[in-house]
Amino acid sequence: MSDEEKNERQSVYENEPEENEPEQTDFELDETGGANQIRDKIKKLKEKLIKCGGEKQEYLTGWQRAQADFINYRKRQEEQMGEWLKMAEVGLVTELLLVLDTLDAVKNNLHSMLNVQVEEVDSIRKQLMDILSKRGLEEIKAVGEKFSPEFHEAIEQVEAGEEEGVITEEAQKGYLLNGRVIRTSKVKVAK
Known part of the structure; x- marks a missing residue:
């Protein structure tokens, strides 16, 4: 490298501001x-700073709003998941209601038969109702209501x-399952 090139490079570096030095303004002052x-x-x-x-x-x-929207979305998803789980139970419980209906019919017909068999059916029905009531099932009151x-x-x-x-x-x-009607009572009503 020639001396001329070295001097040119050195002058370029000398004209660059140091990192900690304030930037020079682009205007000249006159009196x-x-x-x-x-x-x-x-x-x-100042205008640029305000902008x-x-x-x-x-x-x-905008960021805070997006964060709040996401939190609300996540809460809605959790609530919806809980509702879906409850509704999944509805299918199971609805099928088991047929078993309860059959047991009720057998129980009503067995009154004319041996009392021992009626007690066995009552015991089975009670066990089944205990299981279902733990899952939120309750009978709708009807007669006299x-x-x-x-x-x-x-x-x-x-x-x-x-x-x-x-x-x-x-x-x-x-x-009712978890407070919602899953099957209405079929009833006879006084005129």
């Missing part, structure tokens, strides 16, 4: 307008010594 140029430059820098501060706040607000279309399905209106609209007989039990 008359120097103060005005400085004021204009300061004004422009940057606004952008920073806008980005921060006021008819409610939310919980009862009228299959017949009968003349009875009861007040009008009172359930006199239950043909098929209704059930």
Whole structure:
């Protein structure tokens, strides 16, 4: 490398600002307008700083909103998963209700037979109801209650010594699962 190239490189490095040195301004001062140029430059820098501060706040607000939206989304997903799990139980419990219905029918017909067999059926039914009640199943009250279309399905209106609209007989039990009706009671209602 020639001396001329070395001098040229050295002069390039000498003109670069140090990392800790403040950046030089791009304007020259003259005696008359120097103060005005400085004021204009300061004004422009303040405007730029205010603009940057606004952008920073806008980005921060957007990020916070996105974070809150994500947290809310995650909560909704967890709640929905819980609902899906409860609804999955509905299918199982609905199928088991057929077993309960059969046991109830056998029990009602066995009253004319041996009492020992009735007690066995009662024991099996009680065990099954205990299992299902732990999963949130409960019977809908019917006989003697006021008819409610939310919980009862009228299959017949009968003349009875009861007040009008009172359930006199239950043909098929209704059930709630976790507070929701999964099957209405089929009932006879007083006219």
